[in-house]
Amino acid sequence: NAGVTQTPKFRILKIGQSMTLQCAQDMNHNYMYWYRQDPGMGLKLIYYSVGAGITDKGEVPNGYNVSRSTTEDFPLRLELAAPSQTSVYFCASSYGLGNEQFFGPGTRLTVL
Amino acid sequence: QKEVEQDPGPLSVPEGAIVSLNCTYSNSAFQYFMWYRQYSRKGPELLMYTYSSGNKEDGRFTAQVDKSSKYISLFIRDSQPSDSATYLCAFALTGANSKLTFGKGITLSVRP
Numbered sequence: 001n002a003g004v005t006q007t008p009k010f011r012i013l014k015i016g017q018s019m020t021l022q023c024a025q026d027m028n029h030n031y032m033y034w035y036r037q038d039p040g041m042g043l044k045l046i047y048y049s050v051g052a053g054i055t056d057k058g059e060v061p062n063g064y065n066v067s068r069s070t071t072e073d074f075p076l077r078l079e080l081a082a083p084s085q086t087s088v089y090f091c092a093s094s095y096g097l098g099n100e101q102f103f104g105p106g107t108r109l110t111v112l
Numbered sequence: 113q114k115e116v117e118q119d120p121g122p123l124s125v126p127e128g129a130i131v132s133l134n135c136t137y138s139n140s141a142f143q144y145f146m147w148y149r150q151y152s153r154k155g156p157e158l159l160m161y162t163y164s165s166g167n168k169e170d171g172r173f174t175a176q177v178d179k180s181s182k183y184i185s186l187f188i189r190d191s192q193p194s195d196s197a198t199y200l201c202a203f204a205l206t207g208a209n210s211k212l213t214f215g216k217g218i219t220l221s222v223r224p
Contacts, residue, residue, distance in 0.1 A: 004155075033211075040120070040216060040217075041216060042118075042200060042214045042215055042216035042217055043156070043200070043214040045211060045212075048211065058211070090155050090156070092155075100146075100158045100161060101156075101158070101212060102157075102158075103155030103156050103157065104155050105154060105155050106153070106154070106155055
């Protein structure tokens with residue numbers, strides 16, 4: 001099993017550009033999450049999904065969108081990138097809410 | 113009062129030292145208590161998971177939960193350079209909408 005995979009590993013965007021961060025898991029987990037991690041700030045939940053077709057906002061959803069058309073994939077869309085979105089983005093999945101979350105390796109995004 | 117507070121660090125100790133990492137929380141409804149370890153430029157991985165007050169031991173690691181005082185601790189015995197990482201405490205409620213709440217993390221460096 002590959003676990004949770006994320007692409008790309010690194011990306012530099014210009015202000016106003018858009019992009020999609022890809023996330024996939026092969027553990028048949030229903031629950032998937034997107035976090036951002038800024039230095040010294042811990043993990044902040046952006047969006048999460050409890051199953052295909054169902055998504056909900058987390059703590060810091062502004063500027064992001066998600067979709068969940070399959071159990072395996074949970075892409076994160078950034079529209080009109082801003083410098084404040086410079087961060088490391090982690091995707092995670094779990095069997096259930098409150099259970100152990102398995103994290104991907106992260107995507108390092110810089111917006112200039 | 114913040115929901116979760118974690119010693120900010122960083123923390124540097126010599127090899128073989130006993131390390132104590134602590135988090136306090138204000139939400140008495142938290143039922144699940146976790147420690148995640150995150151190596152540099154990697155995603156977090158679950159280290160310890162406990163449900164109740166008391167101690168849980170796993171090799172050189174001991175997780176302690178004191179619900180009455182609302183704090184959790186992670187003890188590392190005979191610390192090794194390979195323990196150098198960022199440690200994040202995490203909490204979860206029970207129920208259908210239970211998501212993880214993370215501390216900001218503390219970076220530990222174990223000197224050979």
